[in-house]
Amino acid sequence: MTDIAKAAGCSQATVSLVLNNTAGTRLSQQTRDRVIEAARELGYVAPTFSVSSGSASLSKLDGVIGFVVDQLGTSPEAVVAIEGARQASWNAGNVLLVAQTLGDPAMEPRAIKALTDSGISALIYMTIFTREVEMPAYYYGLDIPIVLLNCYTSDYAFPAVVPSEIAGGQTATKHLIAHGHHRIATITGEPWMQAAQDRLTGYRRALATADIPFDPDLVIEGGWSASAGYSGTMRLLSLPEPPTAIFCQNDRTAVGCYEALKEKRLRIPEDISVIGYDDEDICRHLIPPLTTSVLPHMAMGEWAIEHLDTAVPPRERRHEITKLECSLVKRSSVSSPGGSKADLKVQTA
Known part of the structure; x- marks a missing residue:
């Protein structure tokens, strides 16, 4: 393909698209003909070339x-x-x-x-x-x-796609605020990780937008594990004024949070609401099923x-980073403080 690209005066990526007959590409027929002719002259015989209706085409070849x-x-x-x-x-x-x-x-x-x-x-x-x-x-x-x-x-030499983590953390926290929670705790991931930093930033933005003061006592540094969720929840419950909701920054942390709350005989969500992040399979099987955010992998x-x-060389072009939404999956682990009657008011408001 490198030899054909040089002979045809185009990129190797263009040669690949033509030889693979990739659907949905916007290459001119002139470019396609030039690539096929260069391949013929170089003795490229892997696919069978044929001419139909005055234009050259390739038999389908998987890339x-x-x-x-x-x-x-x-x-x-x-x-x-x-x-x-x-x-x-x-x-x-x-x-x-x-x-x-x-x-x-x-x-x-x-x-x-x-x-x-x-x-x-x-x-x-x-x-x-x-x-x-x-x-x-x-x-x-x-x-x-x-x-x-x-x-x-x-x-920015390569096209790149990442999750929109700040927005995800903000959406999760806003969901709790919308249910009337003002004392919202969060158990983070490891602080050196960008995902943990961004989710915490989203959490703080949601609080600031709702004019809820940030309380550092409600932020527990975790480690993406069930054990971190368990120990973090126990610390939060020992506060003079425990939270009414906990935003666990991944689902494994939420599993540990569930265990700690049940050990303390606290009901989810009647006594305390819990929200996770990642939407792993286990979320659907927890009792109650866990509200969480989807990582859009x-x-x-x-x-x-x-x-x-869009990623063809040379690498001089600068590409913006694309961020995909971490959408919220609403299940049964969140209600308003005070139980179902208050939650009904939120739903009908």
């Missing part, structure tokens, strides 16, 4: 897209994103090849080389934690489209595939 992620086993988000990319890839007749690198400085370049040697026409690069990354120089030299998923670079995987055509 191959590489998907690199630093970690697969720590949480379901990577698998969900891969599934979103897989669905979008298969819809266009493309195959997805996945590699886990653990961010290893020696093994990651070898994994990328193995993918490029196998003939991938594009690459998606994902990190399990939302963050800014410094892409090694060899990525800039790859002559294929590259999209970043759940991460971004400071030079499925949509992010789809977005990455759909925007490969």
Whole structure:
């Protein structure tokens, strides 16, 4: 494809789109003809070329897209994103090849080389934690489209998609405020993580918008685990004035929160409301089912595939970071302070 691109005077990505006959691409017939003619002259014989109605066309040939992620086993988000990319890839007749690198400085370049040697026409690069990354120089030299998923670079050289975490934290907190809560606690993730920082920022913005004073005693530093949710909830319940609602910044934390509240014989949501974040499968099976926010990794995987055509080299173009909504899934773990009668007033207001 590199040789054909040089001969046809276009990018390797354009060659890939033409040879794979990728649906939905806006390439002129003149460009398609030029690529096919260059392929013929270079003796490229993998597909069978044919001419129909005066224009050249290709028989359908499946493309191959590489998907690199630093970690697969720590949480379901990577698998969900891969599934979103897989669905979008298969819809266009493309195959997805996945590699886990653990961010290893020696093994990651070898994994990328193995993918490029196998003939991938594009690459998606994902990190399990939302963050800014410094892409090694060899990525800039790859002559294929590259999209970043759940991460971004400071030079904005690659299209990037991340969750809208600040808005997600704000939406979750506003939902509690709308039910009449003013003493709202939150159990955060690890403070060095951008997702935890952004969700806390959203929490504080929602309080400020509602003119509710920020109380640092209601913010418990956690660690995304059920044990952190349990211990954090116990600390909150020991306050002279405990909260009426707890925003757990992930669902595993909420599981521990549920256990602590039940141990104290407090009812959810009649005595205290609980809201989570991530929408893991367990949310539907808790008693009561947990109100939570969706991490849009499925949509992010789809977005990455759909925007490969904007990621073609060279890397001089600057791309805005796309943020996808963390929508709220309303279930039964939130009501107004004081129980069902007050909650009915909120619903009818």
